[in-house]
Amino acid sequence: MSDTPIDLDALRHRIDDLDADILRLINERAACAQHVAQVKSAEDPATVFYRPEREAQVLRRIMALNKGPLDSEEVARLFREIMSACLALEQPIKVAYLGPEGTFTQQAALKHFGESAVSLPMAAIDEVFREVEAGAVNYGVVPVENSTEGVINHTLDSFMDSSLRICGEVVLRIHHHLLVGEATRQDKVSRIYSHPQSFAQCRKWLDAHYPHAERVPVSSNAEASRLVKTEWHSAAIAGDMAAKLYGLTRLAEKIEDRPDNSTRFLIIGNQDVPMSGEDKTSIVVAMRNQPGALHDLLEPFHRHRIDMTRLETRPSRSGVWNYVFFIDFKGHCDEPHVAAVLEEVRVRAAEVKVLGSYPFGVL
Ligand SMILES: O=C(O)C(=O)C[C@]1(C(=O)O)C=C[C@@H](O)C=C1
Numbered sequence: 443m444s445d446t447p448i449d450l451d452a453l454r455h456r457i458d459d460l461d462a463d464i465l466r467l468i469n470e471r472a473a474c475a476q477h478v479a480q481v482k483s484a485e486d487p488a489t490v491f492y493r494p495e496r497e498a499q500v501l502r503r504i505m506a507l508n509k510g511p512l513d514s515e516e517v518a519r520l521f522r523e524i525m526s527a528c529l530a531l532e533q534p535i536k537v538a539y540l541g542p543e544g545t546f547t548q549q550a551a552l553k554h555f556g557e558s559a560v561s562l563p564m565a566a567i568d569e570v571f572r573e574v575e576a577g578a579v580n581y582g583v584v585p586v587e588n589s590t591e592g593v594i595n596h597t598l599d600s601f602m603d604s605s606l607r608i609c610g611e612v613v614l615r616i617h618h619h620l621l622v623g624e625a626t627r628q629d630k631v632s633r634i635y636s637h638p639q640s641f642a643q644c645r646k647w648l649d650a651h652y653p654h655a656e657r658v659p660v661s662s663n664a665e666a667s668r669l670v671k672t673e674w675h676s677a678a679i680a681g682d683m684a685a686k687l688y689g690l691t692r693l694a695e696k697i698e699d700r701p702d703n704s705t706r707f708l709i710i711g712n713q714d715v716p717m718s719g720e721d722k723t724s725i726v727v728a729m730r731n732q733p734g735a736l737h738d739l740l741e742p743f744h745r746h747r748i749d750m751t752r753l754e755t756r757p758s759r760s761g762v763w764n765y766v767f768f769i770d771f772k773g774h775c776d777e778p779h780v781a782a783v784l785e786e787v788r789v790r791a792a793e794v795k796v797l798g799s800y801p802f803g804v805l
Contacts, residue, residue, distance in 0.1 A: 446622065468524060475528035482532075491533040494610045494709070495718035497525055503721070518805055526556020527794035535559040536579040538570045544664035544684035550612045550707040551583040553805055567596045571604050574710055581609065582710040588616070590643045590706045593754050597708065598768050600728060603799055608724050608798030610709035618644050618663075618698045621678045621690035623671045628693055628706070629669075631655055635666035636679035644679055647697040662686075709800070718801040721774040722751065725784070728793040731764035742786040743771060746779050750763075774799040 471617050482489040505514040510779055515519050529535060537555055539662045540547040541563020551561045562579060564570045568581040584600075587593045618640055622628060633656045634648070641648070648657065654679075663680035667688040670678045677693060678684070685692065715721075729735040743750055752770040773780040775796055 449691065460684045468736065472528050472531055476531050479532035490713050492529060492535060495721075495801055498610075498720070498804050500525060500719045501804040512746060513750045515805065522553075522805060523556045523558075528557040529556075530558035535581065537581045537583060538573040538579040540563050540564060540567055540570055542662055542664045544667065544680070544687040546614055546681055546683070546705060547583055547585055547707060549681065549683050550585075550614050550705075553614065554583065554610060554707075554709060555581070559643050568600050571600045571606060571710065574606055575604065580711065583612070583707050584605075584710065585705055586611075586708050587706045587752070588639060588643070589702060590698070590700050591639050595635040595756065596779075596793075598726075598754060598756055600742075601768075601795075602766065604710075604803045606710045606712065607714060608708050608800050609711040609713060609741050610714050610796065610800045611722070611803045612707045612709070613803045614705050614707065616643070616698060616703045616705050617681060617696045618679050618703075619681070619685060619692040620672065620694040620697055621667060621674075621680055621685050621688075622676075622693045623688075623690055624671065625674045626677065627671070627674050631657055631677045631693075633673070633676045634679060635660050635676060637661070637663050637666065641656050643703055644697045644699060647694075647701045651694070651697075657685050668713070670672045690704075708801075712775060715798065715800050717774045717776055717799070720802045721772075721799050722770055722782060723773055723775050724797040724798040724804055725787075726795045727767045727769060727787060727791045728758060729765045729767065730792050735765065736767075738790045739767065739787065742783045742790075743769075746783045748773055748780065748783055 482491060495805060499519045501521060503520050508514045508517045537551050537559050539551040539561055543563050548561060548563065561692065564573060567584050570584050573579045574582040586597045586599045587595050621632070624785060631652065634652060635658045638659045641659065660669065663678065664684045664687065666678035667680045667684040669691055670676045670690065671688055678690065679697070686734055727739060729739060749772040750769060751772065752768070754768040756766045758764055758766045775784060775800070776780060784794065784796065
């Protein structure tokens with residue numbers, strides 16, 4: 443290109459000019475979001491400012507428009523932060539997550555809501571549900587399934603007694619590292635702390651590399667990281683956030699047995715989310731214990747060609763029903779073919795609860 447400046451000063455001058463343009467445009471966008479907030483409040487004084495379907499559309503559009511050289515995911519992450527800051531101007535958002543600080547759930551909350559949301563660690567999954575139900579926070583983030591270890595029953599069980607809805611999902615690639623503190627004698631590691639799920643996800647690696655080390659299960663990977671700081675013969679299995687928070691270094695990286703190890707998290711709140719164009723619905727269905735019950739439940743999905751993405755069975759906790767199924771499928775409950783299936787399932791089941799229709803995780 444003939445007009446491309448070639449010396450460093452000229453290039454930096456060009457970057458300064460571009461930054462000034464970007465700054466002006468970001469602030470113009472933020473002022474627009476403030477205007478949106480006024481329109482929303484005028485339409486409905488009890489309006490919700492956070493709109494998951496719109497955010498998913500904005501991010502998908504940016505990824506589709508992107509021509510590089512920046513990677514589409516990288517660009518989407520930048521826009522995620524811009525929208526997070528714009529939403530904070532409309533309304534500061536408080537999010538409760540399964541803590542303590544440094545857990546993968548905190549990472550998921552950040553990935554979904556961006557840095558401008560205030561995130562608060564809770565000690566247990568039911569506490570996250572309670573804080574959202576009580577209105578102490580706007581939304582909650584809880585883990586629901588891991589690709590290696592399967593479903594997180596606690597989360598599914600919490601939905602049975604709750605009126606909260608699912609407003610979104612986040613999928614996080616989970617990388618575990620073997621972490622040590624400054625005082626650790628790296629050749630003398632005889633004890634390893636971690637959450638039981640993480641031990642399970644790294645079992646083969648541990649059997650091969652540390653067959654004789656004592657494996658001590660603790661309540662979270664962040665807790666494991668906190669413990670190793672003061673012990674010279676211990677290591678922890680945890681992710682990047684916990685490593686950073688407790689100033690630990692990696693003795694071994696990415697030690698998970700499956701390279702595609704990922705965890706899915708749900709965003710819980712009090713709102714129904716309109717269609718975004720690429721949505722998913724989660725329902726819980728109670729069936730009576732009779733022959734063919736599962737077939738009766740699944741048949742309408744098959745007939746209407748609805749793609750199921752997950753089916754989990756949980757024992758019912760009330761005496762009335764025998765099975766409870768958690769089902770995720772593609773589509774939004776406002777779409778006619780989805781509404782038709784739900785109608786048929788309602789006739790066949792003892793009880794059906796729609797937990798929410800929400801956009802597929804974008805990032
Ligand atoms: O479109 C809206 O409803 C907005 O409030 C604007 C905006 C944005 O910055 O693009 C901000 C927050 C919402 O969650 C969705 C989008």
